[in-house]
Amino acid sequence: MKEVLKxxxxxxxxxxxxxxQRILHHLQNLAVYxxxxxxxxxxxxxxxxxxxxxxxxxxxxxxxxxxxxxxxSRSININELAKLVSVVLTDKLEDNFLKVYEIVSxxxxxxxxxxxxxxxxxxxxxxxxxxSMNITEFANRSFSQLSDGEKQRVLIARxxxxxxxxxxxxxPAAFIDSPGKLSIMKMLKLxxxxxxxxxxxxxxxxxxxxxxxxxIWLLSQDGSFQSGIPEEMINNDLxxxxxxxxxxTFNKEKLGFDID
Amino acid sequence: xxxIEKILSLNNKTxxxxxxxxxxVIVLFLxxxxxxxxxxxxxxxxxxxxxxxxxxxxSIIIINYRLPQAITALAIGMALGLSGLLLQxxxxxxxxxxxxxxxxxxxSFGVALVVLSGSITGINYLMPGLVFGNILIVASALxxxxxxxxxxxxxxxxxxxxxVVLIIGIMIGYAINALVGVLQFxxxxxxxxxxxxWGLGSFSKTTLTQSVYLSLSxxxxxxxxxxxxxxxxxxxxxxxxxxSMGINTKRMxxxxxxxxxxxxALATAFTGPIAFLGLAIPHIARNLFNTSxxxxxxxAVIILGAFIALxxxxxxxxxxxxxxxxxxxxxxxxxxxxxxWAIIKRSKIRQS
Numbered sequence: 001m002k003e004v005l006k007x008x009x010x011x012x013x014x015x016x017x018x019x020x021q022r023i024l025h026h027l028q029n030l031a032v033y034x035x036x037x038x039x040x041x042x043x044x045x046x047x048x049x050x051x052x053x054x055x056x057x058x059x060x061x062x063x064x065x066x067x068x069x070x071x072x073s074r075s076i077n078i079n080e081l082a083k084l085v086s087v088v089l090t091d092k093l094e095d096n097f098l099k100v101y102e103i104v105s106x107x108x109x110x111x112x113x114x115x116x117x118x119x120x121x122x123x124x125x126x127x128x129x130x131x132s133m134n135i136t137e138f139a140n141r142s143f144s145q146l147s148d149g150e151k152q153r154v155l156i157a158r159x160x161x162x163x164x165x166x167x168x169x170x171x172p173a174a175f176i177d178s179p180g181k182l183s184i185m186k187m188l189k190l191x192x193x194x195x196x197x198x199x200x201x202x203x204x205x206x207x208x209x210x211x212x213x214x215x216i217w218l219l220s221q222d223g224s225f226q227s228g229i230p231e232e233m234i235n236n237d238l239x240x241x242x243x244x245x246x247x248x249t250f251n252k253e254k255l256g257f258d259i260d
Numbered sequence: 261x262x263x264i265e266k267i268l269s270l271n272n273k274t275x276x277x278x279x280x281x282x283x284x285v286i287v288l289f290l291x292x293x294x295x296x297x298x299x300x301x302x303x304x305x306x307x308x309x310x311x312x313x314x315x316x317x318x319s320i321i322i323i324n325y326r327l328p329q330a331i332t333a334l335a336i337g338m339a340l341g342l343s344g345l346l347l348q349x350x351x352x353x354x355x356x357x358x359x360x361x362x363x364x365x366x367x368s369f370g371v372a373l374v375v376l377s378g379s380i381t382g383i384n385y386l387m388p389g390l391v392f393g394n395i396l397i398v399a400s401a402l403x404x405x406x407x408x409x410x411x412x413x414x415x416x417x418x419x420x421x422x423x424v425v426l427i428i429g430i431m432i433g434y435a436i437n438a439l440v441g442v443l444q445f446x447x448x449x450x451x452x453x454x455x456x457x458w459g460l461g462s463f464s465k466t467t468l469t470q471s472v473y474l475s476l477s478x479x480x481x482x483x484x485x486x487x488x489x490x491x492x493x494x495x496x497x498x499x500x501x502x503x504s505m506g507i508n509t510k511r512m513x514x515x516x517x518x519x520x521x522x523x524x525a526l527a528t529a530f531t532g533p534i535a536f537l538g539l540a541i542p543h544i545a546r547n548l549f550n551t552s553x554x555x556x557x558x559x560a561v562i563i564l565g566a567f568i569a570l571x572x573x574x575x576x577x578x579x580x581x582x583x584x585x586x587x588x589x590x591x592x593x594x595x596x597x598x599x600x601w602a603i604i605k606r607s608k609i610r611q612s
Contacts (some may be wrong), residue, residue: 057475057525058500082506094352094524096554107495110506144422229491 004069004166004198005032005055005085011062012047012054012235020240024050025225030217032166034258039193039209040202041242042219050091051219052170055200056231082110086157086162088169093143100146100154101139104130107161115260123211129160132191141158156184160191167191173208181205185212206243207256211236214255274549274556281563285334289568292330295321296577297584298439325464328471329573333463334477336527336534337541337569341561342485343523344538348517349492349554351426354603357539358524360426361517362408362433365440367528368459370404370454371397372440375455376447394465397458398529399563405525408432413517422499425517447592460586461532463573476531482562485519487552488512535588536595537572543602568594 006028014022014074024047032038043046051060055066057073057095066073068084088173093103105128108122130136133153138146140198143154150174172188173181185208192214193201203209209216210230218226218238226238233239240250245260294305300318308319340358345389348599358364411432415423444452466474477599491512494502499509527534545560572594576585 056504058503078508079506082504085504087501087504089498089500089504091500093497095496095552097546097550099551102493102553103497106494106497109490151367228295 002034003031004034004036006067006133006203007031007055007106008065008067010051010064010066012050013060013062014050017058019169022064023223025219025223027051027225030227032198032215034165034198035192037189037199037212038121038201038215038217039213040198040200040217040219041204041209042202043221046219046221048219048242049170052168052200056085056168057081057199058158069085079110082162082164084087084164085166086159086164086168088159088172089153089179090170090174093151096142096144098143099139100135100141101126101130103143103154104135104139104157104161107158107163110162123252127162129157132160132189133157147252149176149184152176153187154185158190160195160197162173164197166198166200168247169199169204171204173203173205188212206239206250210255264502269575274345274551277549278559278563281560281567284561285566285570286559286565289330289334289609290573291346292333292570292574292577295324295574296321297580299303323468326459328466328468329464330570331468331471331475332531333569334566334572335478336463336472336480336531337537337565337567338562339478339527339565339567340524340569341535341541341545342482342558343520343527344540345542345554345561346485346516346558347439347522347538349495350513350520351422352496352498353426354606355539355541356426357536358527359433359533359535359538361412361429361484361521362431362436362522363412363524364528364533365433365436366408367401367405368533369436369440370402370407371458371532372443372455373404374400374457376443376451378448378451378454383552394467397428397465401529402525405521405528408436408438409518409521409525412521413514416513416517420513423511425513454542457586458532459588461534461588461591463531463569463587464584465532466530470530474526477526481519481523486558489554489558491550492558493552496552531587533588535592537565537569538597539593540595540598540602541568544568544598547602547605 010027011023014024016022019196040048040051050059054061054064062118064073068076068081069151081164097224105126108118108125111122127136132260133156134155135150135153138150143151146154154171156172159169169188173184176184188199188201191197213230215219216230216233218233220242226233228238234252243250249258249260251258290305293309294300294302300321304316305322308316308322329565336433343608347358347360348354350356356468412429416422419425442453448457466502491502491507494505494507502509522537527588541561541564542557545557545564548564549556549560552555570586570588576587576590580584
């Protein structure tokens with residue numbers, strides 16, 4: 001299968017000042033394949049966001065050899081990268097006047113387009129992205145007036161309109177109610193399968209991650225790292241040994257947590 | 261699909277607003293030529309504009325005083341509105357405006373050095389009719405403003421964090437104002453008064469030639485700003501998103517700061533610091549056109565800026581006779597309530 005993202009060697013780290021660094025994780029020979037949905041799981045402070053930001057070059061890492069579509073990230077310029085990876089971040093949008101369709105159409109910027117000068121292809125990609133996230137009906141509303149769940153769907157639609165083989169999402173389900181979380185994961189799963197896009201996301205929602213992901217990456221606070229297919233990880237007691245704590249245990253049958 | 265296509269086209273309302281505002285600018289421009297302390301008939305205004313200037317004292321007043329004043333107001337309104345919009349988008353901050361970068365303080369410092377040094381040299385540079393003094397003031401303001409602008413750009417190139425750049429700009433402004441305060445302390449009251457009057461701002465300090473060169477320079481900067489109409493929209497989503505869509509944010513920060521800074525430097529050098537226009541105009545434009553899209557906002561702030569500056573200039577002349585209100589008093593009285601209204605509206609939207 002085609003490797004959309006290949007991490008040959010990546011040492012993520014915290015930097016305190018210029019010299020002082022603390023290595024968080026050392027990842028080697030890890031890949032995201034075409035059409036796969038990969039969830040990065042880990043407790044608070046385990047370095048999930050650091051991993052995402054390091055992959056995107058938004059944060060310094062100690063060593064990094066990463067390939068997007070078999071091209072070393074060092075030889076990809078910022079504009080080419082925008083056609084290979086799109087993102088959904090946790091950054092807040094402050095603007096009060098941006099409309100939903102305007103935000104989604106910003107996704108076409110890497111192709112030299114913007115609202116007002118869109119080609120037929122751009123318009124097609126934009127409307128497809130809005131349909132797939134089910135936001136066409138409020139295309140003309142202000143982004144600031146939407147609920148958190150609706151906002152997240154708009155931001156994902158923007159990433160889809162960017163038309164990249166890989167979408168990376170940092171906590172797409174944070175601040176959203178449980179049904180909303182499930183529906184977002186379900187939509188992402190559908191996109192990865194129907195549009196053959198790869199999806200890499202971080203989440204705190206272990207249950208929906210196990211249900212919808214093709215692969216799980218487990219990051220622990222002590223720097224160890226594990227990856228695998230959800231069923232195998234559950235059957236090998238990896239999930240239990242990772243998350244069971246203080247009388248809260250993972251129930252393999254229910255795919256949920258029990259409280260003793 | 262059909263529905264989206266309809267939504268995506270810029271609507272007719274935007275165009276008709278821009279059209280009527282442009283008409284308004286032309287009407288206000290003529291009003292500013294017609295109205296003043298000396299009564300001039302509309303017929304003579306038109307005659308003069310059409311080139312018929314034979315030995316007419318009315319023509320002299322129009323060509324030498326009212327025309328440069330109106331051109332300056334028009335150009336400064338455009339410059340300040342545009343620089344305010346650029347800075348508000350760049351800093352992602354509704355309170356950013358021409359005064360935050362310390363550039364106008366730099367201009368003030370240059371002028372303060374020259375004017376207040378009159379206390380030592382005994383030369384009165386601001387004496388009316390002293391052409392050399394006028395050019396000296398403009399030059400010293402430009403040098404002061406450029407010095408601060410390049411300091412800010414130098415800092416911004418070293419520090420990627422735009423919020424830090426904003427704070428440093430404000431701090432530089434405070435430090436320079438303190439220096440001006442020291443200069444004022446050691447000055448004679450005559451020079452001090454002249455400096456204070458310069459600080460109140462005026463559209464009537466330029467000659468016709470100066471006003472034309474000023475407008476041309478501002479026009480060139482306006483053209484450059486239009487190259488950023490799409491990337492400014494992307495920047496509304498924040499620095500990280502902008503990077504992920506292929507924008508070199510550091511380079512863009514440099515270019516936008518340079519354009520906005522040059523606009524502010526030019527405006528302040530020729531008219532003194534003009535309060536509130538740069539801050540208020542982008543807010544009015546966003547609320548009037550109900551958009552943050554820079555493809556609409558860039559032309560909107562430029563036309564609206566010219567419109568409002570001409571309104572302010574007209575109001576400042578209303579007392580008649582040979583006095584006019586200081587332009588800063590008028591812009592502040594109009595600008596402050598507008599900013600308050602826009603900020604309250606903004607917070608209301610967020611709460612709902």
